[in-house]
Amino acid sequence: NAGVMQNPRHLVRRRGQEARLRCSPMKGHSHVYWYRQLPEEGLKFMVYLQKENIIDESGMPKERFSAEFPKEGPSILRIQQVVRGDSAAYFCASSPLGSHKGEKLFFGSGTQLSVL
Amino acid sequence: ELKVEQNPLFLSMQEGKNYTIYCNYSTTSDRLYWYRQDPGKSLESLFVLLSNGAVKQEGRLMASLDTKARLSTLHITAAVHDLSATYFCAVDDFIGDDKIIFGKGTRLHILP
Numbered sequence: 001n002a003g004v005m006q007n008p009r010h011l012v013r014r015r016g017q018e019a020r021l022r023c024s025p026m027k028g029h030s031h032v033y034w035y036r037q038l039p040e041e042g043l044k045f046m047v048y049l050q051k052e053n054i055i056d057e058s059g060m061p062k063e064r065f066s067a068e069f070p071k072e073g074p075s076i077l078r079i080q081q082v083v084r085g086d087s088a089a090y091f092c093a094s095s096p097l098g099s100h101k102g103e104k105l106f107f108g109s110g111t112q113l114s115v116l
Numbered sequence: 117e118l119k120v121e122q123n124p125l126f127l128s129m130q131e132g133k134n135y136t137i138y139c140n141y142s143t144t145s146d147r148l149y150w151y152r153q154d155p156g157k158s159l160e161s162l163f164v165l166l167s168n169g170a171v172k173q174e175g176r177l178m179a180s181l182d183t184k185a186r187l188s189t190l191h192i193t194a195a196v197h198d199l200s201a202t203y204f205c206a207v208d209d210f211i212g213d214d215k216i217i218f219g220k221g222t223r224l225h226i227l228p
């Protein structure tokens with residue numbers, strides 16, 4: 001059973017371009033979480049999704065950022081018109097039934113976004 | 117809004133010593149998690165604590181949860197260099213759609 005797969009591992013964008021980060025949860029997992037981590041800092045919650053639904057996006061900036069988790073395919077975190085401040089590591093995590101069932105999260109290896 | 121605070125944020129200690137990392141959270145929850153992150157790597161689950169008084173142990177690490185005090189501890193016994201990492205606690209936000217909120221992490225450096 002493959003783990004949580006994130007790609008790309010590293011992504012370089014120029015200011016104003018779009019960044020698309022992909023996350024394939026573990027097989028059988030229908031809950032996906034996205035977090036952002038700045039150097040020497042903790043993980044900041046961004047968005048929590050189930051298949052085809054956004055459960056909580058309270059941690060995501062209202063502009064330029066969007067996330068989806070379609071019925072088929074990976075979850076996508078999309079950042080439009082990137083700025084230097086978007087440079088960070090973005091981690092995706094998944095769980096089978098969600099944290100309300102007391103289940104731990106399984107994390108991907110992260111995508112390091114660098115904005116030039 | 118749920119806040120999760122860890123202390124200390126940085127800890128340098130000698131091998132063989134004992135120490136405790138504290139995790140306080142601001143709203144009601146009885147689901148708390150501890151994770152480990154090595155530099156440049158992803159996060160690995162250590163413990164899941166699901167009730168008041170829960171205690172879990174794995175090797176030199178022991179975690180406990182006091183939901184009344186909204187406090188969890190991660191105790192390190194006779195530290196060894198391999199335990200050097202950043203340790204995060206995370207809490208299930210009952211009020212906020214069950215999203216998981218992380219503390220800032222405790223960066224632990226164990227000197228040989």
